[in-house]
Amino acid sequence: LKIFPKPTALVNAAPPYGHVVCSEKWRTSSLLRGLKAGLKILFENELAVADFLLPNKVCLLYVSEGDMVAGNGFRRKLVRYRNASSSFQQLVLAERTRLSEQYFSALQKFVVLDLGLSLLPVGGQTEASQLITQIVHGEGRENPFRRRTSCRLLDSITLAMVQQIPGVGKVRAVTLMQNFPSIQEISNASPAELEPLVGQASAQQIHSFFHAHLTPGN
Amino acid sequence: EAPSMNGPPSPSGSVSILVDSRCISSGVELMTSLRQRHGANVHVCSLDSSYFIVSNRMAVERLSQSDLAAMQNRKRLVERLSSLQGMFERVCVIVEKDRSKQGEVSRPFQRTRYYDSTIAALVRAGIRLLWSDGAEESAGLLADLAKLEHRKGQGIAVPLEVKGQRRQQTLQLYQSLPWISHVHALNLLHNFSTIAQLINSSVEAIQKGGCMSRSRAEEIYRCLRYSCDSSFLLNTSKAGKNS
Numbered sequence: 001l002k003i004f005p006k007p008t009a010l011v012n013a014a015p016p017y018g019h020v021v022c023s024e025k026w027r028t029s030s031l032l033r034g035l036k037a038g039l040k041i042l043f044e045n046e047l048a049v050a051d052f053l054l055p056n057k058v059c060l061l062y063v064s065e066g067d068m069v070a071g072n073g074f075r076r077k078l079v080r081y082r083n084a085s086s087s088f089q090q091l092v093l094a095e096r097t098r099l100s101e102q103y104f105s106a107l108q109k110f111v112v113l114d115l116g117l118s119l120l121p122v123g124g125q126t127e128a129s130q131l132i133t134q135i136v137h138g139e140g141r142e143n144p145f146r147r148r149t150s151c152r153l154l155d156s157i158t159l160a161m162v163q164q165i166p167g168v169g170k171v172r173a174v175t176l177m178q179n180f181p182s183i184q185e186i187s188n189a190s191p192a193e194l195e196p197l198v199g200q201a202s203a204q205q206i207h208s209f210f211h212a213h214l215t216p217g218n
Numbered sequence: 219e220a221p222s223m224n225g226p227p228s229p230s231g232s233v234s235i236l237v238d239s240r241c242i243s244s245g246v247e248l249m250t251s252l253r254q255r256h257g258a259n260v261h262v263c264s265l266d267s268s269y270f271i272v273s274n275r276m277a278v279e280r281l282s283q284s285d286l287a288a289m290q291n292r293k294r295l296v297e298r299l300s301s302l303q304g305m306f307e308r309v310c311v312i313v314e315k316d317r318s319k320q321g322e323v324s325r326p327f328q329r330t331r332y333y334d335s336t337i338a339a340l341v342r343a344g345i346r347l348l349w350s351d352g353a354e355e356s357a358g359l360l361a362d363l364a365k366l367e368h369r370k371g372q373g374i375a376v377p378l379e380v381k382g383q384r385r386q387q388t389l390q391l392y393q394s395l396p397w398i399s400h401v402h403a404l405n406l407l408h409n410f411s412t413i414a415q416l417i418n419s420s421v422e423a424i425q426k427g428g429c430m431s432r433s434r435a436e437e438i439y440r441c442l443r444y445s446c447d448s449s450f451l452l453n454t455s456k457a458g459k460n461s
Binding site: 113135 | 446
């Protein structure tokens with residue numbers, strides 16, 4: 001198999017917010033007419049492997065109903081697309097229609113499971129233009145689904161964990177932690193050290209909770 | 219002492235999948251298919267919301283197209299998915315076509331601007347979307363994901379069922395660690411012989427024994443050594459007495 005040496009167009013900078021870079025072949029399409037309603041369009045002659053570039057490094061490849069019905073030729077295009085750039089998030093829009101329906105599940109396996117790209121079905125070019133418009137506009141808003149770095153309060157997490165020790169409720173947990181303020185310190189305390197705080201039986205129980213072997217299968 | 223490592227995967231090379239008990243009522247057909255057609259080793263347990271765990275790092279939500287399209291579900295959807303994003307390296311959503319009731323003419327799904335913007339936000343947040351026609355196809359997709367993850371060395375390799383009171387109590391303690399999913403807790407349970415062994419382990423040993431990312435292991439390491447603030451404890455005990 002021949003390897004394609006230069007991923008030409010995808011190395012272009014992504015367009016500014018509110019813009020879409022679009023390959024020439026779409027100039028007269030209904031998809032483009034739809035995009036013009038909400039976005040500014042820039043044309044690029046040589047968008048070798050992608051159909052559209054969106055702000056914030058998103059690119060798009062469009063798989064039409066015709067592509068899917070005509071056979072597996074478009075798979076090569078998808079592989080080239082995937083190999084072209086890793087700095088872009090690569091989306092694939094596919095026309096899922098009554099005609100292409102039967103091919104969709106195989107396409108999904110190839111695009112999502114084999115190639116690891118994101119696949120978004122659309123009913124046709126008009127729906128595609130609406131979805132693309134929302135992708136572009138979304139970049140101007142905060143994304144609520146984005147992974148955030150954690151900022152949970154370790155104090156309350158630790159208190160909740162200590163209360164998971166059998167026989168330890170809130171009052172005992174606080175008493176224990178006033179003397180041994182971390183889980184590690186509680187776990188490493190000897191029964192003799194725990195006894196004045198919780199009594200002999202509990203001291204023994206707490207110690208063995210941390211130290212008894214968890215033999216599997218019984 | 220190094221934690222004992224995972225044994226071979228579940229019998230006859232079948233993949234292991236954990237399912238929240240809330241998935242059952244709406245998913246009898248899917249569960250049957252997972253077990254019978256795909257030979258998956260499925261275990262029902264109580265997760266924190268209705269989702270599937272298909273590997274050490276991947277959770278899968280199953281939503282209907284109309285769930286995703288309904289604006290009133292927004293808050294719950296954000297809460298559920300952002301909590302999964304915190305607990306798992308990879309989050310997938312299987313979007314299932316709505317089933318038309320028998321005798322009812324199925325209406326074609328009308329895309330709205332809200333639906334499109336939700337799809338766009340999910341994709342841009344790195345959540346993987348898969349599209350399904352119904353329970354049968356969703357089961358196939360879940361099995362495919364689990365197999366793929368297994369091939370990448372991320373399959374769940376410990377027994378899914380936890381027997382015995384002590385082990386269940388230990389599992390619960392592990393689950394209260396920050397950003398720890400049920401599958402991480404299971405791995406810790408099986409790979410450390412005592413709780414104290416985990417507590418006194420290095421970040422590397424926690425990472426290996428929990429089959430988790432480095433940053434997650436660091437977080438656990440830090441949490442286990444975190445000294446509670448004395449004024450926090452004072453306030454807590456006061457609040458406890460007054461109530």
